[in-house]
Amino acid sequence: MERRRIEFKDVSFSYEAGQKVLDRITFSLQGNESIGLIGANGVGKSTLLKLMVGLCPVTEGEIWIDGLAVTEKNLPGIREKTGYVFQDSDSQLFMTTVFEDVAFAPRNYGLGEEEVKKRVETALEMVHISHLREKQIYKMSGGEKKLVTIATVLSMKPSLMLLDEPTVALDPGNRSNLISLLNGFTFPKIITSHDLDMIWDTCERTILLYDGKIQRDGDTREILQDRELLEDCGLRLPLRFAEAEGVRPSPA
Amino acid sequence: MSKIEGAVREVHRMESLAEKDQWINRIYPLVKLILTIIYIATVVSFGKYQISRLLLMGIYPIVIFVLGEISFRDALRRLRFILPLVCVAGLFNPLFDRQIFFYVGKIKVTGGMVSMATLLVKGAYSVFASYLLIATTSIEKICFSLRKMHVPAAFVTQLLLTYRYISVLLEEAGRITQAYCLRAPRQKGVHFKVWGSLTGQLLLRSIDRASQVYESMLMRGYQGEFRYVSARKCKKGDWFYLLAWLAVFAVLRLV
Amino acid sequence: MHMADALVSPAVAGTMYAASTAAAAYSVKKVRNENDVKKIPLMGVMGAFVFAAQMINFTIPGTGSSGHLCGGMMLTALLGPHAGFLTMIGVLLIQCLLFADGGLLALGCNVWNMAFYGCFLGYFLVWKPLMRRQLSAGTIIAGSIIGSMLTLQMGAFSVTLETLFSGITELPFAVFAATMQPIHLAIGFVEGCITAAVLLFVYQARPGLLKGGRGEETSGRFSYKKTLGILGALALLIGGGLSLAASSNPDGLEWSIGQVTGVEELEAADYGIYAAAENIQNTTSLLPDYAFPESQSLFGTTFSGIVGAVLVLAVCIGVCCALRFFRKKRLK
Numbered sequence: 001m002e003r004r005r006i007e008f009k010d011v012s013f014s015y016e017a018g019q020k021v022l023d024r025i026t027f028s029l030q031g032n033e034s035i036g037l038i039g040a041n042g043v044g045k046s047t048l049l050k051l052m053v054g055l056c057p058v059t060e061g062e063i064w065i066d067g068l069a070v071t072e073k074n075l076p077g078i079r080e081k082t083g084y085v086f087q088d089s090d091s092q093l094f095m096t097t098v099f100e101d102v103a104f105a106p107r108n109y110g111l112g113e114e115e116v117k118k119r120v121e122t123a124l125e126m127v128h129i130s131h132l133r134e135k136q137i138y139k140m141s142g143g144e145k146k147l148v149t150i151a152t153v154l155s156m157k158p159s160l161m162l163l164d165e166p167t168v169a170l171d172p173g174n175r176s177n178l179i180s181l182l183n184g185f186t187f188p189k190i191i192t193s194h195d196l197d198m199i200w201d202t203c204e205r206t207i208l209l210y211d212g213k214i215q216r217d218g219d220t221r222e223i224l225q226d227r228e229l230l231e232d233c234g235l236r237l238p239l240r241f242a243e244a245e246g247v248r249p250s251p252a
Numbered sequence: 253m254s255k256i257e258g259a260v261r262e263v264h265r266m267e268s269l270a271e272k273d274q275w276i277n278r279i280y281p282l283v284k285l286i287l288t289i290i291y292i293a294t295v296v297s298f299g300k301y302q303i304s305r306l307l308l309m310g311i312y313p314i315v316i317f318v319l320g321e322i323s324f325r326d327a328l329r330r331l332r333f334i335l336p337l338v339c340v341a342g343l344f345n346p347l348f349d350r351q352i353f354f355y356v357g358k359i360k361v362t363g364g365m366v367s368m369a370t371l372l373v374k375g376a377y378s379v380f381a382s383y384l385l386i387a388t389t390s391i392e393k394i395c396f397s398l399r400k401m402h403v404p405a406a407f408v409t410q411l412l413l414t415y416r417y418i419s420v421l422l423e424e425a426g427r428i429t430q431a432y433c434l435r436a437p438r439q440k441g442v443h444f445k446v447w448g449s450l451t452g453q454l455l456l457r458s459i460d461r462a463s464q465v466y467e468s469m470l471m472r473g474y475q476g477e478f479r480y481v482s483a484r485k486c487k488k489g490d491w492f493y494l495l496a497w498l499a500v501f502a503v504l505r506l507v
Numbered sequence: 508m509h510m511a512d513a514l515v516s517p518a519v520a521g522t523m524y525a526a527s528t529a530a531a532a533y534s535v536k537k538v539r540n541e542n543d544v545k546k547i548p549l550m551g552v553m554g555a556f557v558f559a560a561q562m563i564n565f566t567i568p569g570t571g572s573s574g575h576l577c578g579g580m581m582l583t584a585l586l587g588p589h590a591g592f593l594t595m596i597g598v599l600l601i602q603c604l605l606f607a608d609g610g611l612l613a614l615g616c617n618v619w620n621m622a623f624y625g626c627f628l629g630y631f632l633v634w635k636p637l638m639r640r641q642l643s644a645g646t647i648i649a650g651s652i653i654g655s656m657l658t659l660q661m662g663a664f665s666v667t668l669e670t671l672f673s674g675i676t677e678l679p680f681a682v683f684a685a686t687m688q689p690i691h692l693a694i695g696f697v698e699g700c701i702t703a704a705v706l707l708f709v710y711q712a713r714p715g716l717l718k719g720g721r722g723e724e725t726s727g728r729f730s731y732k733k734t735l736g737i738l739g740a741l742a743l744l745i746g747g748g749l750s751l752a753a754s755s756n757p758d759g760l761e762w763s764i765g766q767v768t769g770v771e772e773l774e775a776a777d778y779g780i781y782a783a784a785e786n787i788q789n790t791t792s793l794l795p796d797y798a799f800p801e802s803q804s805l806f807g808t809t810f811s812g813i814v815g816a817v818l819v820l821a822v823c824i825g826v827c828c829a830l831r832f833f834r835k836k837r838l839k
């Protein structure tokens with residue numbers, strides 16, 4: 001049995017008393033798995049990611065990451081090994097140039113300037129944007145910004161990556177670039193998305209959330225082809241199957 | 253609304269100017285900042301009738317405009333905010349101060365006319381000097397200079413963030429007002445009934461964005477202050493540049 | 508309301524820089540003591556918000572013109588006086604650099620006239636006392652409007668004083684003030700209304716964001732003694748600095764004192780001017796950098812002197828252009 005990297009034990013969460021967003025969530029991630037986290041709008045996908053790194057407080061249940069419980073004391077250690085890619089790139093990229101932004105985390109972790117430089121260069125190479133090194137953030141396209149956000153967390157050498165809706169607002173070209181990039185990473189990932197085709201291409205395992213609970217946890221191939229299940233949970237089949245079944249996703 | 257678009261364009265234009273790889277862009281930012289402030293202070297320190305010596309101070313902007321290959325026309329455009337103000341302040345000088353200084357042909361040139369002209373030249377020179385600073389030095393580098401001058405990190409960090417999000421929020425404000433205009437044609441501005449909700453929405457979104465920015469910082473080891481590392485050190489040439497200009501200013505002011 | 512560099516003398520600019528820096532240093536200390544790491548990003552983004560919101564034109568009902576938001580009052584209501592003040596400085600600095608609105612040298616004045624009054628006086632004299640009593644729609648409207656009007660009046664008055672002490676304009680103090688104050692009364696009212704509308708919206712959507720409510724503990728332990736002490740120290744600083752400024756610009760001081768004490772110089776305009784000129788000549792012997800004695804020098808205030816200066820500039824342009832031409836040629 002492979003090592004448990006992430007473990008949720010009976011985790012519940014509510015923003016307002018009496019309205020549970022997440023209700024007794026239990027699952028674990030082993031080895032270098034990639035998990036796709038799917039569900040309708042407002043089902044608590046982002047909240048689940050935020051709980052893991054303490055951006056939302058764990059009030060009920062336990063979360064363990066690499067043997068560390070998510071508590072106030074352990075947060076710095078957990079955050080250091082977790083790369084979190086937010087949905088909105090503009091909020092994540094708060095420095096003015098690409099270099100400064102990618103260097104932000106290594107500098108905060110007290111690395112020397114030489115090492116910082118090396119880290120930045122490696123991170124930029126990994127996402128193939130070394131040429132954007134000195135570019136101003138606001139001058140970049142949405143696709144470029146997304147790659148930079150990934151570089152900003154790669155420069156921390158994370159051992160775990162959380163991505164919140166990474167393909168939102170990307171054009172098809174950038175989207176498929178991103179998919180092959182994600183598939184190249186060896187560390188475990190949790191990806192939330194409504195883009196089920198992307199989940200199909202990147203994750204072997206899928207967790208389907210509905211009504212605050214895990215409706216299904218299993219093989220991506222199985223869950224994403226279960227039309228009835230998906231529709232019951234407010235989702236639709238990935239486009240590739242929808243078209244095969246002759247269901248047009250939009251009025252043609 | 254064109255005002256917002258204009259502002260966005262202006263920010264972008266200044267940035268691309270500052271990004272150019274000219275000798276003047278490469279000079280140590282702190283040197284340029286100090287020099288600019290000293291230049292402006294020297295310019296405004298001239299007495300109100302000392303126009304001819306004040307005029308000579310134009311050597312500094314001329315040298316940098318020409319040798320730095322910076323567009324003079326853009327700098328002139330910036331005068332449009334300042335000159336009206338300066339004109340209003342100086343408008344009354346010719347009325348009150350009528351002592352005759354000299355004649356040009358048959359025209360009497362009075363102290364008031366001279367002092368008003370002095371004021372206008374001061375206004376123009378100081379605007380040019382600031383423009384030359386910002387056209388050759390990015391705000392980011394100016395922030396690093398401030399840090400070097402021991403301005404507290406908390407303030408510099410906040411300044412950098414404001415600068416970073418100006419274009420983001422301007423665009424957001426632009427979208428909101430555009431959406432408003434499309435549904436409210438023939439209105440020049442925002443109707444008072446939606447003053448609160450239109451701006452308030454933008455405000456709440458900004459606050460949400462601030463908390464996302466904060467979360468993103470936390471995830472990357474932020475503990476309250478940014479760590480600044482300047483890209484390069486102050487070299488001999490930078491010192492020479494600073495001292496040479498200071499000598500020129502001293503000569504023009506004192507001799 | 509933004510002062511330009513040309514309108515201030517170095518002494519006035521320096522004084523106002525010193526005063527604004529003192530207030531800023533105090534604010535940085537205060538914000539640091541709050542020890543709220545979340546505050547810095549919030550301040551940064553709110554600065555950008557004020558910047559963007561000030562670009563929106565709000566139609567004033569019944570007129571063809573438009574008004575804008577009062578940044579200081581809005582920031583102080585949302586961030587508190589210290590963080591609000593620092594945020595406003597950021598906005599003013601970027602406005603002056605990127606848009607030539609105000610100037611680098613006059614920044615100290617602008618920070619004082621707009622940010623200090625808006626954030627500190629607006630908060631401690633208006634916002635806080637009102638909100639202490641009750642956080643309601645009524646007090647928010649009253650606070651915003653009274654605050655904006657008060658702080659704009661103070662700001663406009665400071666602009667008048669700073670200009671006069673700089674010895675820039677020949678305009679009598681009373682005339683200057685009589686034009687500035689009423690205009691800014693109207694502007695303050697409109698800005699106050701817009702600010703009130705926005706803060707009301709925030710109050711309805713997320714009341715917790717507004718500062719100064721009763722339940723608040725943070726910088727709330729406000730002592731009159733301490734504030735008065737700080738204000739007193741700043742007043743001394745400014746007073747001292749301005750009198751120094753005035754002594755190097757005797758005409759400016761003379762004008763304002765003449766107006767304040769009611770010396771009727773306007774009636775005897777010619778006499779007044781000659782008196783002023785005489786005064787200048789008397790003082791210039793003490794202050795050799797003044798204009799008159801050098802009129803015999805190479806670049807004195809004579810027609811030939813001005814022509815000479817223009818010629819020198821022309822030669823300078825020519826030399827620089829030639830240099831550039833040869834450098835480019837060499838590069839090719």
